[in-house]
Amino acid sequence: MALVASSSSVENGSLAAQATGCPTLRLISRAPEHSLEARFAREFNEQRYCDMTLVTRTRSFRAHKAVICSASPVIDRALSGNFHVSTSNSVPVRLAHNLQKAESNTYTINTEDHGVIWRFIQYCYLGHYDTVDLPPLAPLARQDQGGIIHTARDPAAGDLMQSHNTRLANECNTYRLLLDIDVYRMGDIYAVPSLSLHALACLKVRLDALLQEDKRAGECFLEIVKPVYECTGSGDDKLREMLVLYLRLFGAKLTSEGARKRLGELAGEVKEFGAALVGDYLEVVGSGGGE
CATH class of the missing domain: 3.30.710.10 (Potassium Channel Kv1.1; Chain A)
Known part of the structure; x- marks a missing residue:
């Protein structure tokens, strides 16, 4: 189907x-x-x-x-x-x-x-x-000093074009993740709990796929932290618990200084998230994972 x-x-x-x-x-x-x-x-x-x-x-x-x-x-x-x-x-x-x-x-x-x-x-x-993805992104283009137009598929476009494409790909991935989160929230708002569970399963599939991508996938993942906590109440732990679980998996991809800084900012801005991070850390240390 x-x-x-x-x-x-x-x-x-x-x-x-x-x-x-x-x-x-x-x-x-x-x-x-x-x-x-x-x-x-x-x-x-x-x-x-x-x-x-x-x-x-x-x-x-x-x-x-x-x-x-x-x-x-x-x-x-x-x-x-x-x-x-x-x-x-x-x-x-x-x-x-x-x-x-x-x-x-x-x-x-x-x-x-x-x-x-x-x-x-x-x-x-x-x-x-x-869960069909968005249509393929139109190739980015730039004009060099000679007036020649290069697209992202043209090797002459250079590293600048690749960085632009990476940024747009990250934005696209973030949009897809946020879409599943919004569907989850809609299931809650309109009293369709089975829809929320289905959206949760779809989100898990997307996160698993994102884990296979390059190291910038971690930065993309951080963009969904606040929306998750904003769309769920204190008694709704399914989405929040999955977020903390995947943060442990995405940790190896949070290598840049900007990503580490953003993680610290989120822990301060979203108190429940900060508390969950501390709890998860203590659980790992208590089980011997921090030795």
Whole structure:
């Protein structure tokens, strides 16, 4: 089963996407034609029975209330106009502020990147979301004194071009990691705990892949520390514990003076992270790992 962005002419009902020239996003199933998975993908793509719209800052998505509302009790209550929250219902009290009025079966989520919402939709329909990477970066170019344009694929571009490409690759990796973290947070906000667990698994796959990259991967890893602690509450330890575990693995890649300095700054800025670092260090020393 693969989920991809497609520029197919099949109507997605996404007016914002059409206005901005974004490709139409479709669920494409490689499961047997009569399977439930294929049927759900077909229903989303054909749009004939869609009865709600999810709107982001940059595009909108037509969807089915039966699918979205059965997955998220928060959106269900928003669309039904029932904003009463108590400890007896399925919406945590601490998430009550996320409920907002939905007009004409349209739910607006202006705080989220549309990539996050797209993965949320994929998960609601198919039980998992795609981890396809961003499109390849366009080759960087520079003009030398003779007016000749060199691209990053041209050996004449020199080390400067390689450093630019490394920086952009790090930014791209960071974006992908942050996207999974945002999906994790969305699962928490919209009361879809299984989505958060799935995002956690996807994040682990990305971190494992990042470990195989060059030493600058450690600097990329440090960029997700604050977002992890900002999007999780004190009682939610799954993401935080995984972060500290991977910090131990990424430690060998934090070799530059800038990376070491940034790690110290983060320990001071994010108190819980600093405490976790101390606790992890004491655990390693206590087990004989520090000898």
